[in-house]
Amino acid sequence: MRQNLQRVQARIQTATAAAGWTTPVELIVVTKYFPAADVQRLHSLGIRDIGENKDQEAAAKAADVGQLAGLRWHFIGQLQSNKAKSVARYATAVHSVDRPKLVTALSKGVAAAFDAGERSQPLECFIQVDLRDPVGEDNRGGAAPERIPALAEAIAEAEGLHLAGLMAVAPLDEPPGEAFARLAACAQRLRAEHPEATAISAGMSHDLEEALAHGATHLRIGRDVLGERDHSR
Numbered sequence: 611m612r613q614n615l616q617r618v619q620a621r622i623q624t625a626t627a628a629a630g631w632t633t634p635v636e637l638i639v640v641t642k643y644f645p646a647a648d649v650q651r652l653h654s655l656g657i658r659d660i661g662e663n664k665d666q667e668a669a670a671k672a673a674d675v676g677q678l679a680g681l682r683w684h685f686i687g688q689l690q691s692n693k694a695k696s697v698a699r700y701a702t703a704v705h706s707v708d709r710p711k712l713v714t715a716l717s718k719g720v721a722a723a724f725d726a727g728e729r730s731q732p733l734e735c736f737i738q739v740d741l742r743d744p745v746g747e748d749n750r751g752g753a754a755p756e757r758i759p760a761l762a763e764a765i766a767e768a769e770g771l772h773l774a775g776l777m778a779v780a781p782l783d784e785p786p787g788e789a790f791a792r793l794a795a796c797a798q799r800l801r802a803e804h805p806e807a808t809a810i811s812a813g814m815s816h817d818l819e820e821a822l823a824h825g826a827t828h829l830r831i832g833r834d835v836l837g838e839r840d841h842s843r
C-alpha cells in the first residue's frame with residue numbers, strides 16, 4: 611500500500627508540474643469494498659481524505675475507526691434523499707449532489723447533526739455533472755450542465771451547506787481529456803457567479819493525468835492505491 615501510494619503521489623507530482631499547477635491537490639483514497647482496517651492503515655501513512663460510495667458501508671467504517679485524528683469522509687456515490695440524514699452525520703463532503711431534493715434533504719440532515727452535536731462544520735457540496743453529450747436517459751447520477759446554475763443557487767442558499775464546486779466521472783466513450791475540458795468550462799462559468807466554488811473533483815486511477823491537465827483540485831483514487839476490488843465480498 612505504501613509503494614502504491616508513493617507511485618500515485620509521484621504521478622500527481624509529475625502531472626501537476628507539467629500543468630504548472632501550484633495549489634496542492636487533494637488526494638482522496640476510495641476505500642469502497644475494503645475494510646476499516648485499510649482506512650486505519652491509510653491514516654498511518656498520512657492519508658486524511660477517504661472516499662466511499664454507499665452510505666451503509668461508509669457509516670459502518672466511520673463508526674469502526676472512530677475519531678482518527680483529522681480524518682475526512684467524502685461521499686462520492688449516488689445518494690438517495692432518505693440516506694442524507696445518515697451521511698450528514700459523518701461526511702465532510704458530498705461529491706454527488708445532483709438534484710434540488712437532495713439539497714433540501716442534506717440541509718435538514720446537517721441541521722439535525724448540528725443539533726445533536728454530531729458536527730460543527732457545514733457540509734462541503736460538489737455538484738455532480740453528467741458529462742455525457744448528449745446526456746442519456748438512464749440515471750447514472752449527475753446533473754446536465756444547464757442545471758448547474760439553479761443547483762448552485764439552492765446549495766448557496768441552504769442552511770448548513772457550503773458550495774465547494776463541481777464533480778464528474780469521465781464518460782467511457784470518449785477520451786477523458788475532452789470531457790474534463792467541458793467540466794473545466796462549466797467550473798469557470800460557476801465561479802463567475804459563485805467565486806467561492808473553486809473545487810473540481812475529477813480524476814480516478816486511470817485518468818488522473820488528464821484531470822489534472824484540466825484543473826482538477828480533488829482526485830478520487832481507488833484501485834491504484836488499494837488494488838482490485840473484490841466485488842464478491
Ligand SMILES: *Cc1c(COP(=O)(O)O)cnc(C)c1O
Binds near residue numbers: 686816832
Ligand atoms: C470507485 C470510484 C472512484 C475510484 O475509482 P478507481 O478506478 O478505483 O480509482 C472514483 N470516483 C467514483 C465516483 C467512484 O465510484
